[in-house]
Structures are given as structure tokens and as C-alpha cells.
Amino acid sequence: MEKLFYKRFLLVKDNFYNQPETVYKAAMQAEYYEPEHATGFRSKEVYHEQGVKQKLEKILGIKITRWDTDPLEENGVFYQGFADGNRKEVPGVHSDEPYNDMTIVVYLTPNLPFDCGTSLWQHKQSGLFDPAMPADARRLKMKLSDLRQQLEKESMQREKWNEVDRVGYRFNRMVAYPSGVFHSATRHYGQDNTNGRLYQTFRVGVDWNSFKLAKV
Numbered sequence: 001m002e003k004l005f006y007k008r009f010l011l012v013k014d015n016f017y018n019q020p021e022t023v024y025k026a027a028m029q030a031e032y033y034e035p036e037h038a039t040g041f042r043s044k045e046v047y048h049e050q051g052v053k054q055k056l057e058k059i060l061g062i063k064i065t066r067w068d069t070d071p072l073e074e075n076g077v078f079y080q081g082f083a084d085g086n087r088k089e090v091p092g093v094h095s096d097e098p099y100n101d102m103t104i105v106v107y108l109t110p111n112l113p114f115d116c117g118t119s120l121w122q123h124k125q126s127g128l129f130d131p132a133m134p135a136d137a138r139r140l141k142m143k144l145s146d147l148r149q150q151l152e153k154e155s156m157q158r159e160k161w162n163e164v165d166r167v168g169y170r171f172n173r174m175v176a177y178p179s180g181v182f183h184s185a186t187r188h189y190g191q192d193n194t195n196g197r198l199y200q201t202f203r204v205g206v207d208w209n210s211f212k213l214a215k216v
Contacts, residue, residue: 004130005100005208006178010120010165013059016106016174023047024108027078027198035072041087046076047200056104056202060176061212066101066205075203078108085191091184092155093121095131096203099180104202107173109189114168116189116197118175121182122162123151129164130180169197179203 017023030043046069053067068075082088096103105118122129126140132151137144154160166186167175177183190196208214 002133004133004178004180006102006180007208007211007214008129008181009177009213010167011060011176011213012167013174013176014170014172016059016172017049020108020172023049023106023200024110024198027108027200028193030078032078032080039089039092041080042071042074043078044071046071047078048076052076052202056204059174060102060104060206062102063207063210064204065207068203073203074201076200078198078200080193081185081188081197081199082191083188083197088191089188090156091186091188093123093158093161093182093184094155095182096179098205099131099178100205100208101179101203102176102206103179103183104174104176104204106200106202107169107171107175108198108200109196110171112169112171112189112197114170115166115186117167117169117173117186118177119163119167119184119186120165120177121184122164123154123182124160124162126151129182131182 026047032041032043034041053064057064071077080087128136132144132147134144137147140147188197
């Protein structure tokens with residue numbers, strides 16, 4: 001995909017689930033694994049509360065055009081994010097694919113520090129806020145493959161990035177943004193399910209022409 005259709009935004013909604021403790025319990029009991037093609041421990045099954053697709057459409061003000069139920073598509077899966085122990089992970093700056101999807105995150109662990117939320121980034125050297133496109137490579141007088149390789153190589157080097165926006169962590173808070181924008185967890189926490197950072201991710205296809213926020 002060589003064209004981005006979204007306009008940059010960051011949307012936050014507190015108290016997303018009516019019964020968040022039920023969802024948190026499901027996340028605690030889920031079976032997790034790390035696939036070969038990507039980092040991050042995620043659940044083997046999706047969790048879709050009845051009516052959640054319609055709820056997201058109403059909150060986000062957008063028409064969802066693709067709603068996957070295959071766990072490999074990561075729509076409705078739970079994630080673990082630990083700062084210590086055998087599964088510790090330093091969150092890398094990245095984009096989700098497809099870039100023109102919308103990514104929604106719901107924080108599920110109670111009482112974590114506020115700085116365990118989500119950050120959006122700009123790559124310092126290239127000035128990019130979004131995935132590298134052919135026009136960016138031409139502007140920087142680089143091969144597109146080399147530019148993308150550099151971004152990947154520097155994804156965990158925070159000194160290479162400007163933190164543009166940050167959403168603080170709050171239990172049952174929903175955060176949404178275009179999948180392509182450079183983002184990461186601000187930091188992870190704990191070492192296992194008893195004290196770690198558990199969250200749910202929805203990745204959905206949307207009709208950006210229906211996005212009410214873009215018309216404000």
C-alpha cells in the first residue's frame with residue numbers, strides 16, 4: 001500500500017466496557033503465544049463482547065467495513081506487556097498494517113502508573129510521523145527499502161524519536177488512532193499476569209469518508 005488515506009488523530013474514551021472486570025478476567029485466563037513473524041505475546045482467541053462493533057462505530061463516529069474474527073488478524077485479541085521477567089519487552093515504535101486501518105486499544109489492568117499508556121512519535125532524522133512512502137524516500141534522497149530498514153533498525157532507540165503525544169494509562173480507557181501512525185506503548189509494567197500490563201486491541205477496516213471527526 002503506497003498511499004495513506006487517513007488524517008492524523010488521537011481519540012480517548014474512558015469507561016469503555018460496562019463490566020470491565022469481566023473482560024479483565026477473560027484476559028487473565030487467556031492462552032498467550034508470540035508468533036514467529038512479530039513481537040508481542042497475544043491471545044490465541046479473540047474476545048468480542050456482544051454489540052462491541054456497533055459500540056465502537058458510535059464512539060468513533062465511523063463506519064467499520066472489515067471486522068475480522070480470525071485471531072491472526074488481531075481484532076479483539078488480548079496482549080501482555082511486561083517490563084521484567086522472562087517475557088520482558090521494550091516497546092518498539094512501529095506502525096500497524098494495513099496502515100489505513102484504525103487501531104483501538106483498551107487498557108485492562110487496574111491501578112497501573114499513568115505513564116504505562118500510549119505514545120505517538122516522530123522520527124527525528126526523517127521527520128516522519130507515518131510509514132515511509134516513495135515520496136518520502138525521494139525527498140530524503142534515499143532508497144525506499146533503505147529508509148524503511150532504518151526506521152525498523154531504530155524502532156527501539158528512543159533517542160531517535162520525538163514523542164509527539166501521550167495518553168496516560170487508566171483502567172478501562174479506550175484509545176484510538178490510525179493504524180499507520182508511529183506509535184508504541186509508553187512503557188510496559190510488571191512481570192506476569194498478576195501485575196503486568198494487559199490490554200485488548202481491535203484492528204478494523206474503516207470508511208474514512210464516513211469519519212465524523214474529519215468533518216469537524
